[in-house]
Amino acid sequence: MENQKFNFTNMKNIYFEALKNDQTLIFEISVGRGRFLFMMFFSEEDKESKDKLFIYLRNTKTIIKSKLYGSHKNGDFLIYINNISREKLINELQLRNGKGSFNFENFLNELNSKIPNSLSINKKIQQFRENWDAIKELSLIDEEDKTILIGERRLPQNKKPKETTLRKLYLYTSGSIEDISELIRLLKKANMTVAWTNEKAKKTVSDLREIINRLQ
Incomplete structure (x- = not known):
């Protein structure tokens, strides 16, 4: 199967909110049994970081890393999902065999529909603290030994x-x-x-x- 393209159009508001304010985007979405932690971290020193999307899968404890494409100003946040990432996303849902049909496109649309319009820095700090053990490998802070x-x-x-x-x-x-x-x-x-x-x-x-x- 070829890489599947999907547009997370609902990212627009919180993306530009984060660029303007605290340069951090982190929020969790629940779909069925799955828990998906979306993260983006922007930096003046790394111009490419604003287009890197990380999705931490809470049940399976894995991280999907992807680049976002398209004109964000026009509301395009295109992701290309390969077979490995697709399997990881489906596994996170912990689906039960024989419980109806599953449509991956509908699942992505549900994720998109649940992206919040705005995020407070308080909520971001809380999510950052709660998930630090899982995401610290992403090199999100300077001089990790100085605390x-x-x-x-x-x-x-x-x-x-x-x-x-x-x-x-x-x-x-x-x-x-x-x-x-x-x-x-x-x-x-x-x-x-x-x-x-x-x-x-x-x-x-x-x-x-x-x-x-x-x-x-």
């Missing part, structure tokens, strides 16, 4: 905070989701980032409100 927060750091005017550095706040701080969201917003507004270390340092931050209060 101790030192504090904020100002950037030169020609630099912007890297999403791969800011995402570490999701994982390696005990702050509330609301505080992390607010801190990321303030850092971007001030064109600042956060610094990390892998050693015990004299200056560390245990409460994100310390940085938030300084930036407000």
Whole structure:
């Protein structure tokens, strides 16, 4: 069977929402017994990353990686599904033998119909934290060995905070989701980032409100 082409047209709203705001797209869709975690991670340093789609299959614990094609501005998010990916997607559904016919095209349409129109950063952080053990192999953060927060750091005017550095706040701080969201917003507004270390340092931050209060 040739690669099957499908257009995830309902990606348009949340795709451009993520590009404008937090450069992260992560949401889960349930179809029958299947649980499908859709992910896209954008980066100024990697222009191609905005077109890479990852689908983590929660039951079978596998990840499908694919490139999206077409004019996203016009609502085209085309994916080409080969036989291996098709089999993985079907296996995730855990279908029972003899329980009626299965139409793969209808299944893809159902996935598309369940893509949300908008996503809060709070929900994204929650999904990121819950699924980190499964998705950490995707190289989504900088300097993975540095997990101790030192504090904020100002950037030169020609630099912007890297999403791969800011995402570490999701994982390696005990702050509330609301505080992390607010801190990321303030850092971007001030064109600042956060610094990390892998050693015990004299200056560390245990409460994100310390940085938030300084930036407000």
